Amino acid sequence: MKMLRTICALLILTAGTAAAQERHFTLQAPAALIENGFLRHLLPRFSLKTGIRITPGADPGNAAFGDEGIPVFRQGERVWHLSRTDGPYTEAFQDWLLSDIGKRTIESFATDGTNLFSTDVAVREVAVVAEITGDVAMGEEMSLKHCGRCHVVNETNRMNAIGSTPSFGLMRTFPDWEGRFLAFYALNPHPAFTQVAEVTEPFPENLPSPIAPLEVTLDEIDAIAAYVATIAPADLGAPVRSQ
Incomplete structure (x- = not known):
């Protein structure tokens, strides 16, 4: 009987560990977002809020920051997009990035007192002035x-x-x-x-x-x-x- 209880406890612990491991996905991110500390600022705050862990890296993953997908934040003149596979965890990450708290988290990141990112991702129109060259x-x-x-x-x-x-x-x-x-x-x-x-x-x-x-x-x-x-x-x- 004691052995049976031990086996049941191990099964429950293993199932719990597996369930915890499943609340995880990988994120492909360029070195520019990793080396400046932005992802170390962003991802733990998302995980604390949702319990979903994200592993960033250079290899293709379940989601990616790049030039494709939905626009999520701006760095200078560049707009970063999020592309992702279907799934509840990547969807939760997208929803969080677009939420008020996610936007505040993005915009609060700063180095040397300077904020580097904005969530204003509206397309900026550039006025084209025609040059008149006649005599x-x-x-x-x-x-x-x-x-x-x-x-x-x-x-x-x-x-x-x-x-x-x-x-x-x-x-x-x-x-x-x-x-x-x-x-x-x-x-x-x-x-x-x-x-x-x-x-x-x-x-x-x-x-x-x-x-x-x-x-x-x-x-x-x-x-x-x-x-x-x-x-x-x-x-x-x-x-x-x-x-």
């Missing part, structure tokens, strides 16, 4: 020649334009002014009387230009856009407010 002097000349028939270009033709058409200064206030000038020949009413060398088709024989055709090249259009870039947007004043 400004040519642009002013072409603007007065081709556009000055209808639009006020500058003081030179202020009294010779059509009053119902917007001035260059006014159009310079449009947020998409550059695109409008570079593709003006495709915007009404310009297609009816504009020919761009090697771009537009000739006018149909039954639909000739209603006025003297405006004939221009792509280089001249680039020059016009470069000139318009030098024009200060018109001061339209404050919006009208009703009393």
